[in-house]
Amino acid sequence: MDLVAFTRQLVDVESITGNEGSVGNLLFHELETFGFQAEKIPVEGERCNIYATSAGHPHPEIVLSTHMDTVPPFIPSSEDESRIYGRGSCDAKGIIAAQVAAATRLRTDGIYVGLLFLVGEERDSLGAKVANRRAPGCKFLVNGEPTENRVAVASKGALRVELTAHGRMAHSAYPELGESAIDKLLEALHRLRAMELPRDQEIGACTLNIGTIEGGRAPNVIPDRAKAQLLYRLVGPSEQLRKQIIEAVGRLATVEFVLEVPFVRLATLDGLPTTVASFTTDIPALSNWGKPMLFGPGSIHVAHTEHEYVEKKELAEGVELYCSIARRLAQMQNAEIRMQK
Numbered sequence: 001m002d003l004v005a006f007t008r009q010l011v012d013v014e015s016i017t018g019n020e021g022s023v024g025n026l027l028f029h030e031l032e033t034f035g036f037q038a039e040k041i042p043v044e045g046e047r048c049n050i051y052a053t054s055a056g057h058p059h060p061e062i063v064l065s066t067h068m069d070t071v072p073p074f075i076p077s078s079e080d081e082s083r084i085y086g087r088g089s090c091d092a093k094g095i096i097a098a099q100v101a102a103a104t105r106l107r108t109d110g111i112y113v114g115l116l117f118l119v120g121e122e123r124d125s126l127g128a129k130v131a132n133r134r135a136p137g138c139k140f141l142v143n144g145e146p147t148e149n150r151v152a153v154a155s156k157g158a159l160r161v162e163l164t165a166h167g168r169m170a171h172s173a174y175p176e177l178g179e180s181a182i183d184k185l186l187e188a189l190h191r192l193r194a195m196e197l198p199r200d201q202e203i204g205a206c207t208l209n210i211g212t213i214e215g216g217r218a219p220n221v222i223p224d225r226a227k228a229q230l231l232y233r234l235v236g237p238s239e240q241l242r243k244q245i246i247e248a249v250g251r252l253a254t255v256e257f258v259l260e261v262p263f264v265r266l267a268t269l270d271g272l273p274t275t276v277a278s279f280t281t282d283i284p285a286l287s288n289w290g291k292p293m294l295f296g297p298g299s300i301h302v303a304h305t306e307h308e309y310v311e312k313k314e315l316a317e318g319v320e321l322y323c324s325i326a327r328r329l330a331q332m333q334n335a336e337i338r339m340q341k
Contacts, residue, residue, distance in 0.1 A: 001034065003101055003319065004084060004312060010068075010093035011077035011086035017069040020119040021046030024068065027096070027117055034104055036115065041131060043119050049127045050117040052103075057112035059136050061333050062326050063289060064099040064113055066092040066144030066296065067121030067282060071304050083309040090298025090310040092121075095144035098297055098315055102322035111330050114138060116289070121282045125261075128285035135288035140267075140329045142322065143283050146298030146310075149318055150275035151325075154203050155294055157234030157263035158280045161245060163188055163227065165215070165253040170222040178222030182215050185226040188252040189213075192230070195248050200235040203263075203276050207233045233278055234263045267293045269328055272321075295325065 009030075015023040024040065024047070031038040031052045041049040050068075053060055070088040077086035084094060096117060103113050114136070118127035145152075165185040170178025189210060197206040208230060215226025232241065238260060249255050261280040268274055279300055283292045297318030298310040 001101055001104065003097055003315060004079065007084050007089065007094045007097040007315065008077040008079065010096055011088050014074040015069055015088070016072045016074060017120055017123045020069050024048045024050055024119070027068065031100065031115065034100065041134060043127050043130045047119045049119060049131050052115040054107055054112040060112050060114040061139045062113045062142065062329050063116050063138045064103060064142050064144065064322060065116035065118065066095045066099065067118045067127070068093070068096060069119050069122050071122050075308065082313065083311055085307065085309045087308060089308050090146045091303035091308065092144055092146070092296065094298055094310040094315050095296045098318040099144055099322060101319045102326065105319070105323055106326055111326055113326050118282055125282050125285040128282035132286055132288050138290045139333055140291050140293065141286055141289040142293045142295060142325060143281055144296035145277065145281050145294060146300045146303055147275055147277060147294060147296050148299050149297050149314060149321055150273045151268045152266050152277040152294035153268055153274050154263065154265045155277040155281050155283060156203070156279065158261040159232040159234055159238050159241065159257065160259040161230040161232065162256045162258050163230065163249065163253040165226045167222065167224045169217065169224040172220040172222055175222055180222050181226040182223045184252045185215065185228055188249045189228060191248040192245065195244060198235055198241060203235045206235045206241070236263055267291050269325060293325065295321065
C-alpha cells in the first residue's frame with residue numbers, strides 16, 4: 001500500500017465527531033481490499049466502529065487501535081516533500097494508515113494482529129465504550145495517538161468541572177440592591193487558580209484550564225447568573241482534588257463534576273524512547289482489550305490546529321516501530337505460553 005496516498009485518502013473524507021459514517025465505510029472496504037476480514041460494529045445511527053482480523057485468525061493476541069473522528073473544522077489534505085497536511089493527518093488518520101501498513105507487513109511474517117478503529121474519541125469515547133462490551137479476549141492493546149514515535153509511560157486524566165453562581169438582578173446604578181453572580185464566580189475562580197495542585201515526580205503537575213466563562217444580562221444590569229467550565233489534567237486519583245475544589249469554592253457557586261477520564265499508567269518496552277501523554281485517550285474505556293500501550297507518529301502540538309500535519313519520514317518510521325512492538329509482544333506471549341506448559 002502507498003502510505004502517503006492512503007493517509008490523504010482518509011484525510012479527504014470529512015469525519016468530524018458524529019459524522020464518521022463515510023470514513024468508516026471507506027475503511028471497511030479498503031481493509032477488505034487489503035485482505036482483512038472487516039466487521040462493522042454499530043454505535044449510533046450510521047456511526048460504526050471497524051474491527052478487522054486476518055483470515056483464519058479471528059482472535060488475535062495483539063490489537064492495534066486508534067480513532068477515525070476528528071475535531072472541526074474539516075481541512076482537506078495537501079502535501080509537500082516532507083509533510084502531509086490536513087485535519088486528522090496526525091490525529092489520527094496517518095496513524096490508521098501506519099497501523100494498517102504494519103498489520104499487512106506483520107501478516108507476511110506470520111504475526112496476525114487485529115485492527116480496531118473507533119468513533120467518538122474526540123468527544124466522549126462512545127465508540128470505545130461500545131467496543132469494550134465486545135472485546136475478543138486479546139492480551140495487548142497498542143493504542144495510537146501522536147506521541148512523536150515515543151512510547152507513553154502514562155496518560156494524564158481529565159476532570160471537567162462546571163461552576164454556576166447565582167445572584168440577584170438590579171439596576172446597575174444601584175448595585176447595593178442586587179447581588180452580582182459574576183463577582184461571585186470571579187472570586188471562586190481566583191481561589192481555584194491559587195490552589196496548589198497535585199504533582200507526580202515522574203509525570204509532572206496537574207494543570208487547570210478555565211475554558212469558558214459566561215453570564216450576565218446586559219452592561220446596565222447586575223448579573224443574576226454566571227457559569228464557567230474548567231478542565232483539570234489529572235496525574236493521579238481525583239478524590240482529594242474534588243474535595244479541595246468544593247472547599248475552595250464554598251458557597252460562592254455550585255460545583256458539578258461533569259466528566260472524568262482517569263489517569264492511566266501504561267506498559268512500556270525496554271529500549272524504546274518514552275514520553276508522558278498530557279492528553280486523554282480511549283484507553284480507559286477499553287479496559288477489556290488487554291494490557292495497554294500508547295504510541296504513534298505525529299506531534300500532539302500540531303493536532304487540532306489549522307496547520308495540522310505529519311512528517312512523512314515519521315509516518316514511515318511509525319510503521320516500522322508498530323511492527324517491532326508487535327513482534328516483541330508476540331515473543332513475550334509465546335514465552336508465557338511455553339512457561340505455562
